Amino acid sequence: MFPNTRAKIEQMITQGIIPGAVYSFNHNQTSDTFTSGYRELTPTIKKMTRQTLFDIASLTKVVGTNSLILLLLEKNQIKLNEPINKYLPSFQDKTVTILQLLTHTSAINGYIPNRNELTQAQLIEAFNYLPVSVDKQGHEVVYTDTGTILLGFAIENLFKQPVQTIIEQEVLRPLNLNHTTFNPNPKECAPTNNLHQSQAALYGRVHDTKASVLKEHCGSAGLFSNIDDLNRFCQMMVNLGDLDGLTFLQSDTIKQLHQTWTPKANKNRSLGWDLKYHPKSQHPILFHTGYTGTFILIDLQEKTSFVFLSNRVHPVDNRETYLQHRDELIDIYLNELD
Secondary structure, eight states, rough: OOOHHHHHHHHHHHTTTTSSSEEEEEEEEEEEEEEEEEEOOOOSOEEEEEBBBBEEEHIIIIIHHHHHHHHHHHTTSSSSTSSSHHHTTTOOOOSOHHHHHHOOSSSOOOOTTTTTGHHHHHHHHHHHTBBBBGTTTTTOOOOOOOHHHHHHHHHHHHHSSOOOHHHHHIIIIITTTTOOBBBGGGBBOOOOOOSSSSSBBBBSSSSSSHHHHHGGGGGGOOOOOOOHHHHHHHHHHTTEEEETTOOOOOOOHHHTSSSOSSTTTTSBSSSSOOEOTTTTTTTEEEEEEETTTTEEEEETTEEEEEEEEEOSSSSSOOOHHHHHHHHHHHHHHHOOOO
């Protein structure tokens, strides 16, 4: 199954692009999972295992926060075309909509001076005053963490609890993602590189600097997970919201993801998801990545998914080289689809 895709992953490991990987090709109820290489190269060498927990970075967006948003849309507790200010009055701009935040077309300038020196409270406050280029709204897709962070704040305002607590209660527990957590056992985690100016690599501590400051209030990153839990999540998606007899989301909610929600913009985006396209039939395939070396591809029409987990930032972050090889890997996979 997918021999060229597997060969490319082995090449990436051999060439030192990634230390190792755990990945799955899923179809309906079946799953073929592979482990290769190492989860740790320094200070000791440890082989990759199927049970390894990864900092999944921005996959937190689609697994956690986006799932919550879809649930709220179903319950009519939020509406796509209403401004985020309605649900988050502290956010000063009144033009940015829920839809724009989900599709990265809000035209918010997310730059915050001296961001890494701010306290949690100061950083939260700074997000409320970010400027917006209104003339670009809905027309330019600019991927950013800002939209999901603001959606997380809005969710907190609705539930009166930290967004990470709500994700645990409303997403992780109902789906029985028992190994997915914001507070992992460091001994079970693949290390990432050091962004915190200490001598040691990070084990079980979030790699993303904004998430490390926002902590329980961050909806854009922070989850740790393993291959089996992410396969379960993908199974729920291809089953159109059902998993183990539980209806987590309505089928129509999932089906609406299978289209572009940015018809007037420069790129195609779904609700919270990027879109790839099947090379033969050209139907959409849901796609999302995580900075640390993770990604998910979900084909709702063919009921297939490809989950890829690596800690490519360990021991050093060679981002541009990785991105080139990751994009080649995805193209190879897509071209091996029936």
